[in-house]
Amino acid sequence: MLTKIELNDFQNKLLDRRVQIEKNLRGTTLELEEMRELELNDEGDYAAASAETIVDSAILMQQRKELNEIELALDKIKKGTFGICEMCEEPIGLARLRVKNFARFCITCREISEKKQK
Numbered sequence: 001m002l003t004k005i006e007l008n009d010f011q012n013k014l015l016d017r018r019v020q021i022e023k024n025l026r027g028t029t030l031e032l033e034e035m036r037e038l039e040l041n042d043e044g045d046y047a048a049a050s051a052e053t054i055v056d057s058a059i060l061m062q063q064r065k066e067l068n069e070i071e072l073a074l075d076k077i078k079k080g081t082f083g084i085c086e087m088c089e090e091p092i093g094l095a096r097l098r099v100k101n102f103a104r105f106c107i108t109c110r111e112i113s114e115k116k117q118k
Contacts, residue, residue, distance in 0.1 A: 001091065002083050011077050013101050014070050021067045028056050028063075066102075073102035085109050 002010070032053060076082040083092050087109035096103050105113055 002094070002097075006094070007077060007082065010082065010097065010101055011074065014073055014077075017101070018067065018070050018074075021063050021070070025060065025063055025067070028060050032056055032060075069102040069104070072104070087113065 073082060076084075083097055084090070085092050085106040086104045088106060090106055092103050092106045096107060103110075
């Protein structure tokens with residue numbers, strides 16, 4: 001079971017990461033809007049802009065996914081279920097939570113979950 005200090009530490013890290021992601025999302029969204037307004041002079045410009053747009057869109061999707069995971073983790077802190085595996089309901093290791101603050105599964109269950117998704 002996590003101590004109150006550990007929970008507060010995780011909550012602060014999650015809140016800091018949420019702020020950073022929201023800032024990143026605003027910046028990337030603005031860049032994409034600016035790109036749409038560009039007057040492209042040739043196929044090279046268009047290709048470069050398209051490639052950058054694809055990468056930025058992929059980054060946006062990944063950041064939104066992480067933001068959702070962070071929101072779930074913050075909600076779990078409020079409910080008192082943070083750090084408990086969603087599959088086996090055993091505590092998630094502290095080392096794993098330090099690496100991935102919003103981990104939803106312990107290592108064993110994560111591997112099972114990933115195999116099912118393939």
